[in-house]
Amino acid sequence: MTRLYAIAVNTFREAIRDRILYSILFFGALVLLTSLAMQELTLGDQDKVVRSIAQGAIRLFGSVIAIFLGIGLVFKELERKTIYTIASKPIPRWLFILGKYVGLMGVIAAELGLMALLYIVLMTVQQGFPASSVFVSWVMLYMELGLLTAWAILFSSYSTPTTAAAFTLAIFAIGHSADDIWMFGQKAESESVRAFSEYLYYVLPNLGVFNATDLAVHHMPIPTEQFLWAMGYGVGYSAVVLGAAALVFSRRDFK
Amino acid sequence: MTTPGEMAITCRGLRKVYHSDFLRRPFVGLHGMDLDVQRGEIFGFIGPNGAGKTTAIKILMGLQSATAGEASILGVDHREHESKRKVGFLPERPYFYEHLTSRELLRFYGQLFDLPRKVLDRRIEELLVKVKLERFADVPVGDYSKGMRQRAGVAQALINDPELVVMDEPMSGLDPMGRALIRDLIFEERERGRTVFFSSHILADVEMICDRVGIIVGGELRGAGTIDELVGHQVEHVDCVYRCPEGFDDAVLPGERVRGNTGERSQQRVDPPDLDKTIDLIRAAGGQVLEVNPLRASLENILMTEIDRKKQVDSKRMGVLN
Numbered sequence: 001m002t003r004l005y006a007i008a009v010n011t012f013r014e015a016i017r018d019r020i021l022y023s024i025l026f027f028g029a030l031v032l033l034t035s036l037a038m039q040e041l042t043l044g045d046q047d048k049v050v051r052s053i054a055q056g057a058i059r060l061f062g063s064v065i066a067i068f069l070g071i072g073l074v075f076k077e078l079e080r081k082t083i084y085t086i087a088s089k090p091i092p093r094w095l096f097i098l099g100k101y102v103g104l105m106g107v108i109a110a111e112l113g114l115m116a117l118l119y120i121v122l123m124t125v126q127q128g129f130p131a132s133s134v135f136v137s138w139v140m141l142y143m144e145l146g147l148l149t150a151w152a153i154l155f156s157s158y159s160t161p162t163t164a165a166a167f168t169l170a171i172f173a174i175g176h177s178a179d180d181i182w183m184f185g186q187k188a189e190s191e192s193v194r195a196f197s198e199y200l201y202y203v204l205p206n207l208g209v210f211n212a213t214d215l216a217v218h219h220m221p222i223p224t225e226q227f228l229w230a231m232g233y234g235v236g237y238s239a240v241v242l243g244a245a246a247l248v249f250s251r252r253d254f255k
Numbered sequence: 256m257t258t259p260g261e262m263a264i265t266c267r268g269l270r271k272v273y274h275s276d277f278l279r280r281p282f283v284g285l286h287g288m289d290l291d292v293q294r295g296e297i298f299g300f301i302g303p304n305g306a307g308k309t310t311a312i313k314i315l316m317g318l319q320s321a322t323a324g325e326a327s328i329l330g331v332d333h334r335e336h337e338s339k340r341k342v343g344f345l346p347e348r349p350y351f352y353e354h355l356t357s358r359e360l361l362r363f364y365g366q367l368f369d370l371p372r373k374v375l376d377r378r379i380e381e382l383l384v385k386v387k388l389e390r391f392a393d394v395p396v397g398d399y400s401k402g403m404r405q406r407a408g409v410a411q412a413l414i415n416d417p418e419l420v421v422m423d424e425p426m427s428g429l430d431p432m433g434r435a436l437i438r439d440l441i442f443e444e445r446e447r448g449r450t451v452f453f454s455s456h457i458l459a460d461v462e463m464i465c466d467r468v469g470i471i472v473g474g475e476l477r478g479a480g481t482i483d484e485l486v487g488h489q490v491e492h493v494d495c496v497y498r499c500p501e502g503f504d505d506a507v508l509p510g511e512r513v514r515g516n517t518g519e520r521s522q523q524r525v526d527p528p529d530l531d532k533t534i535d536l537i538r539a540a541g542g543q544v545l546e547v548n549p550l551r552a553s554l555e556n557i558l559m560t561e562i563d564r565k566k567q568v569d570s571k572r573m574g575v576l577n
Contacts, residue, residue: 006366017354084346088316089367090339253319
């Protein structure tokens with residue numbers, strides 16, 4: 001446990017000393033603040049529009065941080081050769097991957113926490129304290145970012161940051177289109193296309209499972225079963241992807 | 256007969272084949288190496304650049320996998336994580352997390368060994384003093400000079416009070432003070448009964464401090480033993496330093512002139528059987544013998560010979576192929 005803690009804390013410490021984190025946070029906060037100005041520019045339920053833009057900003061910048069920190073996480077250790085003094089210690093490589101993951105999830109929790117705090121302050125001043133569904137949606141978002149981070153680490157464990165970024169962005173895009181893949185597949189006339197779309201739907205991540213933003217924006221309750229399914233799906237899928245990352249990493253030669 | 260458990264390092268048929276280029280053509284980095292390093296000795300691993308020293312060390316330290324063969328560290332299979340429990344490792348040109356101070360760095364590495372907090376606190380302070388970094392303990396490693404980084408690297412290699420210390424080129428690029436410090440630390444570890452295994456191409460250091468040496472050339476271990484065993488006791492030549500009256504013609508002396516006969520000190524290199532005759536001739540001419548220095552083969556001679564042999568074998572092989 002000490003070893004996992006040491007790797008996680010070191011990862012957290014390294015990330016929060018990285019300027020790129022603050023740049024992304026700054027732009028996230030900027031978008032959150034400008035969402036207030038949107039009130040003056042929109043028609044209809046202006047409060048909902050503001051909430052929607054602000055929630056979208058939290059989701060977007062959370063994803064950006066998960067992807068950009070995740071893709072460099074393992075690669076940087078190899079490039080800077082810091083891995084030499086770690087992999088030569090009595091720690092299994094899966095523990096290293098898990099420690100890096102836990103550390104990065106700590107960074108994402110801190111980042112989400114800060115943006116959520118800003119959201120709460122802004123909304124409380126403008127519209128009143130956010131509904132409980134907003135908080136539940138953030139927990140689901142955190143789980144989504146956990147899955148995205150696991151994919152980023154998997155790609156980072158065997159490729160360069162550029163390739164890992166491209167793959168992770170692809171996973172992000174596909175993950176948010178999983179329902180469309182299913183729907184279009186079912187409409188296809190060819191049996192093989194339908195079967196292939198079903199295969200893709202079940203193998204690739206469905207990030208839509210974690211998206212409860214619409215309910216939160218409308219201050220509607222999020223069904224318990226939807227929340228539990230998202231949590232179970234997120235934990236299970238992340239564990240499988242991290243397991244794959246650990247497997248790939250454990251077979252790697254450090255040159 | 257010593258068993259693997261009594262050995263610090265045992266390798267049997269350790270082989271590494273790389274397929275790094277686009278066509279995945281094989282390149283043999285290590286040809287079935289057999290090696291024994293005894294507990295409590297300082298073992299130097301020498302060879303030219305690209306000989307396979309770092310490859311062997313990386314395999315032993317779990318950074319690369321062997322294509323074939325077996326190895327054990329302190330009696331435990333090198334592929335098991337627990338084989339590293341009592342091992343300290345200093346990689347070549349060590350890189351560290353630049354944002355950490357050396358005190359934080361040592362704590363981090365100590366935690367990777369699950370060391371209890373009190374033990375770790377004491378060990379960190381001891382090591383900072385030992386490697387002379389106590390005044391810079393709270394400065395980020397990113398601001399350190401090369402020598403200071405190397406010392407921090409040695410400290411992290413010793414954090415778990417290891418029974419076996421493995422170092423890859425520990426003295427490379429260091430100034431004389433830095434090299435002396437590393438040498439002293441290596442001696443200190445041996446005095447405490449620890450084993451030190453290190454690679455180097457600074458042969459003077461190896462000759463000075465190693466109990467035994469392994470010579471690796473082109474991925475093959477060409478020999479291992481004490482320096483006397485490798486270079487032999489035999490005196491190859493004798494340098495005779497003398498002073499003679501002006502006008503003495505050194506052409507009458509056997510051997511070859513090393514330094515001319517016009518100054519106060521002349522020097523003649525002769526074969527050992529000719530030494531008595533040389534001394535007699537110098538004395539007969541009214542001269543005085545000042546020094547007689549036997550010259551033995553050095554590690555450098557042995558290494559260069561092995562490199563030449565390897566080149567000859569390779570060129571013959573190429574000739575056969577062509």
